[in-house]
Amino acid sequence: MPLYLNDEQTMLRDTARDFVAEHAPVRHLRALRDAKDATGFSRDLWKQFAEMGLTGILIPEASGGLGLGHVEAGVVLEEIGRNLTPSPFLSTAVAAVEALKGTAHADRWFPGIAAGDAVIAIAHDEKAKFGRAVALKAERAGNGFRLSGTKRFAHHAHAADLILVSARTAGSDTDAAGITLFVIDPKAAGLDLRPERLADSSLAAHASFDGVEVTADAVVGEIDGGADPLGRLLRAAGAGASAELLGVGAGASDMTLGYLKERKQFGTLIGSFQALQHRAAHLYSELEVARAATLKAQQLLDSGEPADEAVAIAKAMTGLATTLAVQEGIQMHGGIGMTDEYDIGFYMKRARVLAEMFGDSNYHANALAEAAGY
């Protein structure tokens, strides 16, 4: 498989690019923010994504989806990133779909996702930094389980139709075995969801589980075998977040290059100053490297080959490259870059949130080092 988009993927990208830019450009985010929208994203837009078939992008055709892969999901996520579109696409159409694939829950939830009716949130993080430990307890109670503990940074959870929760059913906090993945109704008794607004104006919830009871059929996959669906979820989410982050970086860089070609100082376009040209060329290089790493991870996921390391590289590299893109974006815009009225600052904020999501660059570099034995 050559490491670039094939013709169909390029067509899909063009379609997604036009669609997202038309229906959810940065103005859309700004309007939601200014209205202090309590959902944090637009259900109407989610429905429009579904009408385009996009919400079912990873859902098999037999279940009403498009049956496409991670490369295609990434193509859509990049455009979401480029336009800073608030959307549950990553958690629902990518992470949750991958986790539920092949389990008993697929039949129940895939049609709703494909139709744009269902939104699913992921509750996995327990601390301020993403990590491997899972401490939230799920104890057997009758023929079901009782969940207690806390989760945080659960995007869209307050507005979701379903929440996927990782819980400890055996072993100690840092063990890979003994985790079980559950589907939970956000309205379940004992579950308290407290949405917090983040720097990018999206909403992510603190969730406290106070003896939340679920029946045995809430288990996704096998009891104690959550590493399996959770692994699928995290790989898909990692690659997807990389693509969205890359889109944020690309959007910021496009804006910045545009500005360099129009802003005049000292009687000349600032883009003709070599100091800025070199930094722009450096930034371009970093983003291209990140782009290749992201596509590599997606292609490996689609071919079913081991992809853990490629996903770690992609997430770490997009984190580094996009951080540079937004920092240079503000700097090269000068004072106007610091104003709320101008969009570049929105890129800075979203990049930071996405960089933290599903593990930052340091987390993934560390994972790579551990895999290499040092």
Next chain:
Amino acid sequence: MTQDLDTFRSETRAWLEANCPPAMREPIRSEKDIVWGGRNPDWAHPDQKLWMDRMAERGWTVPDWPTQYGGGGLSPAETKILREEMKRMGARTPLNSFGISMLGPALLKYGTEEQKLEHLPRIARGEIRWCQGYSEPNAGSDLAGLQTWAEDAGDHYVVNGQKVWTSYADKADWIFCLVRTSKEAKQGGISFVLFDMASPGVSTKPILLISGYSPFCETFFDNVRVPKSQRVHDENKGWDVAKYLLGHEREMISGMGLDRAGGNPLIEGAIATVGLDDQGRLADPILRAQIALFEVRMRAFSAMSERFLDELKAGRAHPAQPSMMKYVGTELNKQRHELIMAAGGSDALEWESDASAKGARPRAWLRTKANSIEGGTSEIQLNIVAKRILELPG
């Protein structure tokens, strides 16, 4: 198609297993381990010749060149498989040469049929070692400012002038050289010629480098006769050839940033010096973090490099893309060697001892400082990316 490629892969793997001598699967430790071929080859190990000859016989020193020019005639997909299989078993590159990475591609594009038949098979078999006569004392980054003069003398030119920084000029058999054939136009007055370094009037003088080696020279031309049949492409059109060749040179140099066959000297070296703690982590946490972040970049760059080759084969790469690759790859390679030195501590500083393989580590580190200079400096690459890819003004 995939079936055929699977067969190709398994046959290639079997052939390599049977034919690559064990000594050629060892990591490259110093300059001596690199094979350059030529009229007076310098074999550090008998298996070097065996390995080069076996590969050349199959055309696999230049797997994607056409068979009539000594190549393997492999498709892009097959070439990629061959490289992957070689990397898998840690096989060394059988032959390194400016003929393969620079002149060959330029001759394939611009050479006459006679020139191709004369030079390409000999490059493929490692018989002729080439050097590059581009830079002059007053024409470095501003290469088109070169002054070496080729006087028209009917069926030949008479060349006079001086080149500098000519890598391996003292060891090379032939030179590909930029000369001025017109003073009317800067870029439009340059021609691209090939000649034997044994021609009367050619002399070289080695220059000692910071690494203690002197792999490059000042090169002088005093009334050197160069037949016009040895000019590649039209008179005064040499700049086109020069630029095309530079693209290949940059791509080749960018490969220095990549993961090479056979282990990871950086990580292994760091473990050997600072050791692992009881959690199996490098005992120096800051060095560990620096190495891990370096590895992220290096492996992401490796994907970039793969993508570039795929795009190139499909004819969809931007012609200025090698500048970007060169910039990133060489900065990474310099960083890698800084880390190797940091990990090695005082061991890595020993200049002549056995422990340091005669100072291979510090000398390699010093050598990498040229990566961002040779083949066009990083600043020049950034200029090219800014103007030609990003289309910034001025």
